[in-house]
Amino acid sequence: MAAGSTYTPIATTTLGSNQASVTFSGISGSYTDLIIWTNAANTAGNAAIKVQVGNSSIDTGSNYSTTYLYGNGSTATSGRTTSATSMIAARTASTLTANGYITLQNYSNTTTYKTMLSRGNAANEMAVAYVGLWRSTSAINIITLTDENANNFISGSTFTLYGIAAA
């Protein structure tokens, strides 16, 4: 069996001021999976993070969907979005007390639609898991993250992109 060190940091964004979105562009196709770790807050409070992807430019069409499962301390339930203009993932709060991760597997293959897995954690609100779909066989080389309700991410929010290369 081959072995090699991986889980390579590609880029980190720490916001120095409030900002509407974070974009990772020019992503190399040399990895197998991508992972984004988030510790983000926004100006309005608890929300998911919208995930849009594309090849060279962000796909803003209704080509995304998400199924999610969450528990908020009193109930567990599930929901979904269909034919949406983004996937949803992770979790934010009004302060930097929420975190999450977003993983895109085989993101650069040109055979399959792309599936996203994500976990979100907001201690004041919920724990949540997501699976999302981008209905495109294009390789992903650009990702944009925005607040679910179009509020700004606040200063100090961090977003770190990693690449994992399989043997």
Place this chain on the structure above:
Amino acid sequence: MLNIIAGSLSVGVTPSTSSYESIATVTVGAGGTGTVSFTSIPSTYTHLQIRGLFGANSSGQAYSINFNSDTGSSYSYHYLAGQGSSAFTGASTSRTFTLLTDTSGSGVTTSPTAFVMDLLDYRSTSKNKTMRTLIGNDANGSGQIYLVSGLWFATPAAITSISLGGLSGATFTQYSSFALYGIKGA
């Protein structure tokens, strides 16, 4: 910071970027396959992680996991899941496998099922082995997301092989891929 965040999440934990290594990858060829195996797994790591993306020969298929070719009644599992309108849970004890998922997507092209599975302390000879999995598929109007907890409670032995297989005729379709990683301890 990464370790602090990692400690608060249930799957996908990575202690540091230099201790996470790729061990092996299986990509399914034409015709598909009923079983994918990783064998001769080295004991040089502390934890294992399998990251997969697969298609099923039809939707709603179930898939299993076995260790060290043990098919005795020495596995159990629990899951918490959602299918887009409600949450549900299930469990099984003294099974001949532990669960990867009991509801897959269909073909890998249009509804790929993705998962991340962690196997903790896999080389221990004194502890039963536990695993945790985040797995799901979405097909724009259908799909499900699962959090799975599994246990292999045979006489404790280091895990040296892992088999992922389809139940009741389920297969992994062409282009399905499975990658095994090792995570070192300090």
